[in-house]
Amino acid sequence: MIMVVPIHQIEIGQKAEIVWLAHEEPMAKRLEDLGFVPKETLQCVLKGRRGEIAAYLVRNAVIALRKEDAGRIFARLL
Numbered sequence: 001m002i003m004v005v006p007i008h009q010i011e012i013g014q015k016a017e018i019v020w021l022a023h024e025e026p027m028a029k030r031l032e033d034l035g036f037v038p039k040e041t042l043q044c045v046l047k048g049r050r051g052e053i054a055a056y057l058v059r060n061a062v063i064a065l066r067k068e069d070a071g072r073i074f075a076r077l078l
Contacts, residue, residue: 003077008054008070010044016075017041027069035059036073 004019018040021028035058036042045062046055055064065073 004074005077006071007042007044007056007065007073007075008051008067010042010056010075010077012044012047015041015043015078017078018073018075020074022072022074024072027072031069031073034063035061036063041078042075 005016007016007018010016018036018038020038021031021036040058042056042058044054045057046064048054052067053064054067054070055062056070
């Protein structure tokens with residue numbers, strides 16, 4: 001069974017493969033431009049104390065996202 005979760009649930013150090021994005025223009029386009037596309041691998045590298053912001057390594061770049069925006073990206077844990 002494949003477990004798909006919004007990426008804000010990924011813990012620091014965990015890797016995942018993006019499965020799909022909940023499309024809500026214009027944010028979906030912006031996330032895709034940053035490298036958050038299906039089949040791309042990412043890793044959570046940092047989380048804020050209250051969990052409202054996290055940083056993800058994707059395409060050799062570290063991108064910080066608010067929890068709300070990270071909740072639009074769904075991935076399967078690796």
